Amino acid sequence: MTLKRIDEVAADTVRMDGVEGVTMRLLIGREDGAPNFAMRQFTVQPGGHTPLHQHNYEHEVLVQGGFGEVQMGEQSHPLTVGSVLLVPANLTHQFRNTGDEPLQFICMVPVSFDCSGQCQPVPGS
Amino acid sequence: MTLKRIDEVAADTVRMDGVEGVTMRLLIGREDGAPNFAMRQFTVQPGGHTPLHQHNYEHEVLVQGGFGEVQMGEQSHPLTVGSVLLVPANLTHQFRNTGDEPLQFICMVPVSFDCSGQCQPVPGS
Numbered sequence: 001m002t003l004k005r006i007d008e009v010a011a012d013t014v015r016m017d018g019v020e021g022v023t024m025r026l027l028i029g030r031e032d033g034a035p036n037f038a039m040r041q042f043t044v045q046p047g048g049h050t051p052l053h054q055h056n057y058e059h060e061v062l063v064q065g066g067f068g069e070v071q072m073g074e075q076s077h078p079l080t081v082g083s084v085l086l087v088p089a090n091l092t093h094q095f096r097n098t099g100d101e102p103l104q105f106i107c108m109v110p111v112s113f114d115c116s117g118q119c120q121p122v123p124g125s
Numbered sequence: 126m127t128l129k130r131i132d133e134v135a136a137d138t139v140r141m142d143g144v145e146g147v148t149m150r151l152l153i154g155r156e157d158g159a160p161n162f163a164m165r166q167f168t169v170q171p172g173g174h175t176p177l178h179q180h181n182y183e184h185e186v187l188v189q190g191g192f193g194e195v196q197m198g199e200q201s202h203p204l205t206v207g208s209v210l211l212v213p214a215n216l217t218h219q220f221r222n223t224g225d226e227p228l229q230f231i232c233m234v235p236v237s238f239d240c241s242g243q244c245q246p247v248p249g250s
Binding site: 001002003004005006007009027028032033034035036037039057058060062070072073077082083084085086087088089091106108110 | 126127128129130131132134152153157158159160161162164182183185187195197198202207208209210211212213214216231233235
């Protein structure tokens with residue numbers, strides 16, 4: 001079992017091409033023994049954004065604070081507290097903070113993908 | 126893709142032996158096309174509790190509001206906003222509201238289990 005407090009978990013700067021002003025707390029991941037999926041909390045500073053990218057695994061997201069928008073494919077949609085999203089595999093997406101306070105959300109991913117052969121660990125899980 | 130607001134999702138009364146005062150919103154589940162895991166929000170009323178039970182799949186939990194305790198195995202631990210838990214498979218557990226306001230938490234489960242043979246759908250996914 002794992003039991004911790006969210007504010008005990010370090011918020012690490014996300015360093016990827018196309019990222020601006022984003023930190024991530026890995027709340028529950030492979031090192032905790034998570035067998036199937038990982039829980040992360042992202043904080044995007046005002047004007048910041050995650051990369052516009054895609055990958056062959058899904059996200060499940062719950063917005064906890066702030067205001068922003070998500071681009072999925074060609075379309076953008078507003079985000080605020082209580083927004084819930086399933087971003088399917090292989091859909092281009094980006095989260096952007098459009099407000100003046102941090103945009104914070106929980107983002108779940110599977111811990112592995114491409115399991116038709118040797119499973120690959122999902123980055124950030 | 127799925128995009129909704131948490132307050133648009135119906136809060137259904139959880140009817141199971143050993144449950145008292147619990148509703149569940151299925152935020153993202155199999156019907157949304159979730160391929161690996163489901164996101165649910167539980168609300169436990171003051172004095173209420175989930176069943177003391179176990180099952181062969183895990184929970185990942187984030188407490189959003191209220192005060193309570195979780196029993197895992199023989200031990201109980203306090204819960205409050207920002208508590209993060211991994212309840213591993215096959216560990217007896219129960220969530221109890223010990224405060225005077227609703228205890229609210231996100232609880233993730235895999236969408237299927239027992240996948241060594243024909244996968245079984247996880248209840249409430």
